[in-house]
Amino acid sequence: MMYAVESYLEAAREAGLLRTVSGLPCVAGVSTHPLSDVRSLLVEYADPELLSDPGTAPSLWRALLTDQPEVSVVVVRAGAQVRLPRPWQRDLTYVRLAADAAVPVAPDGPRVTPAEEEHRPLLADWLVRAILHAAREQGRPADPGAAAAEADALLDTPSRRSLLVWEHGVPVGHATVICGAWDEISAQSHMELVDVLVEPDADAPAGRGALVAAVADLARAARTPLIGHVVHGPDGNGDRVTESLCAQGWTVDHRYWRARTEELTAALKEAGRA
Numbered sequence: 001m002m003y004a005v006e007s008y009l010e011a012a013r014e015a016g017l018l019r020t021v022s023g024l025p026c027v028a029g030v031s032t033h034p035l036s037d038v039r040s041l042l043v044e045y046a047d048p049e050l051l052s053d054p055g056t057a058p059s060l061w062r063a064l065l066t067d068q069p070e071v072s073v074v075v076v077r078a079g080a081q082v083r084l085p086r087p088w089q090r091d092l093t094y095v096r097l098a099a100d101a102a103v104p105v106a107p108d109g110p111r112v113t114p115a116e117e118e119h120r121p122l123l124a125d126w127l128v129r130a131i132l133h134a135a136r137e138q139g140r141p142a143d144p145g146a147a148a149a150e151a152d153a154l155l156d157t158p159s160r161r162s163l164l165v166w167e168h169g170v171p172v173g174h175a176t177v178i179c180g181a182w183d184e185i186s187a188q189s190h191m192e193l194v195d196v197l198v199e200p201d202a203d204a205p206a207g208r209g210a211l212v213a214a215v216a217d218l219a220r221a222a223r224t225p226l227i228g229h230v231v232h233g234p235d236g237n238g239d240r241v242t243e244s245l246c247a248q249g250w251t252v253d254h255r256y257w258r259a260r261t262e263e264l265t266a267a268l269k270e271a272g273r274a
Contacts, residue, residue: 002079002254004045005187012045021063022056024049028064030071034150035135035142041068041261043076045185051082058268065265074259077185080252087263090232091138091256093242096190097216097226101249105213109206112214115162115174120155123162126174127151130195137233154178154194163214165198165207173198175211179222191219193228227253 004025012018012027019026024047031042041064050060064074075091078084097103115123128147135142154160159180164171174197181192193215198207219226230245232238242252 002048002185004185007187008045008184011184017044019063021050021060024056026050026060026064028068030068031075033140035131035146036140038073038140039071040073040075041065041071043074046076046078048079048082051076051078051084057084058271061264062268065261065268072261074261074264076257077254078257079254082255084257084259087267088257088259089234090238091258093230093232093238093255094253095228095230095242095245095250096253097219097228098249098251099225101216103209103213103216103249105209106206109210110172110203111166112163112210113166115164115171119162119164119171122171123155123174123176124148124151126197127154127176127195130197134231137231137235137237139234160194161218163211165202165211167202167207172202173204173207173211175215177215177218177226179218179224181227188225190225190227191215191222193226196228 004027009018009025009027017027017029019028025045026043026047027045028041028043031040032038033040043064046060050056061074076084076088128144128151131147131150132142132144135147154176155162157178160176160178162174162176165173165175174195176194178192178194181190182188183190193212196208196211196215198204198211216226228245228250230238230241246252
């Protein structure tokens with residue numbers, strides 16, 4: 001069960017984002033997506049009992065939608081064990097590499113090296129492509145200029161590190177991590193795997209395997225958990241990727257779920273008539 005630490009709840013209270021529904025805490029506020037300017041209600045935290053109890057969850061959604069009628073989407077973070085019914089859809093799944101997981105890598109696999117400043121334009125291009133691809137997967141509009149700004153912000157993060165994988169003397173892919181990532185809800189630090197990308201005309205499986213193994217070594221050396229994410233779209237590929245990762249030593253840490261406001265409102269009305 002994912003319970004928030006008291007320091008997080010106190011900070012949310014001071015920011016005016018903490019409320020109580022059915023006697024349980026919830027932290028929510030309006031957020032504007034940086035790539036599309038779509039306004040959504042982000043439920044950054046809800047007590048697990050609010051989400052898992054069929055009797056209290058509708059009260060939560062009704063209370064939040066009454067206060068924020070202008071949003072078009074509701075996004076909620078939930079623990080790994082929570083399954084939200086339709087119209088909710090998985091948006092992002094965050095996975096954690098088990099501390100004792102051995103990431104297989106071929107001894108004669110491709111070379112992996114730290115990226116240098118001279119590689120920044122290449123890294124920026126790969127990150128922009130990944131950001132735009134994720135938006136397309138989820139059927140969301142995305143402005144290329146906003147994607148470029150997001151990529152630059154990632155590359156400027158002080159604890160960011162990037163690794164390159166090489167073929168025939170040329171870099172053909174990267175893994176970029178944020179070494180000093182911090183989860184305010186649980187008050188835990190971790191290393192976040194932001195993106196892994198290998199060019200399609202390269203040996204992608206070998207390249208990805210070598211990059212993930214190298215990143216796992218970084219996390220192990222830093223004695224910090226490694227967390228990555230999977231993007232979900234309507235085609236169900238995100239579920240397949242998550243299942244594959246879980247078979248390779250990863251576990252689901254938490255998820256973000258997404259529902260369109262009008263669909264959620266309709267479902268609540270139908271439930272009220274039942």
